[in-house]
Amino acid sequence: MKYTCTLIAVRNIEKAKQFYHDVLGLEVVADFGANVTLTGGIALQTADTWKGFIHKQDEEIVFGNNACELYFEEDDMDNFVAKLNIIKGIEYIHPLFEHSWGQRVVRFYDLDKHIIEVGENMNIVVKRFIETGLSIEETANRMGVPVDYVRSCST
Template structure:
């Protein structure tokens, strides 16, 4: 078994493609009209074709349930937030926040009200804590993770 992608249903595929390209910087891998595969493991499917695939009426397809999200990590979160804030068409779930473990994240909706989270790359969270003077053990405690998680993450940077 191999995971391939997350497919989301969209009402207007052209607008959805533009949104994911402009806001998240994703690129089109393949475009078959009713189905588009983007970098990052995201696929878009038109509402009308999706209805025929699952044999359901449009009223059976729910948008904006807030029960799931598409999750991305960003190495340069501050730059991304600055760019995002300059866009006037972003519908925020919430602005930039910091979770208890120290990761900063923002959540917003795409045009079809699918929730998107963009979080700070976890290695950058670790480095931010280390750069403030915390030891590896203190960083692990602050993030509520095992010490070996911190050392493994820091080790990936060296390779």
Template sequence: MKFLNTLIVVSNMQKSKQFYYEVLGLEVVVDMGTNVTLTGGIALQTKDTWAKFIRKRDREIVFGGNVAELYFEEDDFDCFIQRLNDIENMNYVHNVIEHSWGQRVIRFYDPDQHIIEVGENMTMVVKRFIDSGLSIEDTAIRMDVPVEYVKSCLESLKDRN
């Protein structure tokens, strides 16, 4: 058994493809009209075809349940937030918050009220704390993670360069 992707139901395929491209940079990998696969392992399915597949009536498909989210991480979180602020009519679950471990996140809805969370890449959280003057040990304490985790994040930054 192998997990392939997450499928979400959408009411307007064109609007959803545009949203996921413009906001999150996801591109269409396969477009079958009523079913579209995007980069990142997300598939979109039209509401009417989904209702047929699961043998339900269209009106039994309900959006906006606030029971799940699609989670993304962004290396340049500040730049992403600036870009997000330029998008008109964005429907936010909440503005930027910082979790107790230091990761900044924002949540918003897609056109069909699916929750999208974009969090600061955890390696970049480590970098932000180290750049602010915290030691490796202090960063581990601040983030409530092992020192080895902080060191592995710093090593991965070296590998990127």
């Protein structure tokens, strides 16, 4: 068996395609109308056809349940956040902040209230700490990760 992608139901597939392109830079790999595959392993499905696929035609699709998120990593968080801040209509869950292990992240909703997290690439976090003068061992301690992990990120 092989994992292929994550599929999310959306209210308006055209607006969703545009959002994922404009905000996250994802491109359309395949467009079948009611189902669209994007780069990065994400597929969009119209909510109406999704209800039929799961045999729940008479039930409502619940958006905004905060039970999961789509996670992305970014090498240049400052530029990404600057770009995000000029896009109208972004509903933030929280602005950019730094986790205890040093990774900077921002979370926001897409148009259908799916949570999107964009986190700083962990290799960049390691390099940032080393550039501030921390040793490999100090960086591992600061991040709460094994020294071998820091070594693998810093090479």
